[in-house]
Amino acid sequence: MEGKLIGKPLTNNDAFNILKSLDGRKHQVRTGICLINRKGKKIVFSVETEVEFGRNGDKLIRNYINTGEAMNRAGAYAIQGKGAALIKAVYGSYTNVVGIPLNELIEKIKEILY
Structure with missing residues (x-):
């Protein structure tokens, strides 16, 4: 987002700040x-998927974080998982986000094998 890498949260507060952003x-x-x-x-490739979050609000975000x-x-x-409730839309490969x-990947494997 805006050129920033978003990693894994270290604490619940970190998770809240990420999800709020x-x-x-x-x-x-x-x-x-x-x-x-x-x-x-060799085949080198990348896939980009755009994910759009809904407007969830603090309460829903905290409830989601409390699920662990x-x-x-x-x-x-x-x-x-439960995080699907936070998402409004996915543009592109769903499995990329998972x-x-x-x-x-399957298409590129076929390409490299034949």
């Missing part, structure tokens, strides 16, 4: 992948 805004999730086959052919799910998650949310862009 995302509240009602869009941010990008980027994943970079490098594949190398046995013949040394925000901790140990980049961006302080798990889109595949952890790895599966469709794009």
Whole structure:
């Protein structure tokens, strides 16, 4: 968001500050992948997904943090879990936000194998 990397929160207060900064805004999730086959052919690519948070407010954000799910998650949310309630829209690869862009990865694996 605005060129800043958002990592995992260290405390509940850190999680609140991260989620508050995302509240009602869009941010990008980027994943970079490098594949190398046995013949040394290399494919390097990245996938960017835009995530739009709803306007959730302090109470909902604190309730989400109290579930424990925000901790140990980049961006302080798990889109595949209870954190989905915080999200208004996803533009691009949903699986990229979860952890790895599966469709794009499968296509590149096919490309590197054949």
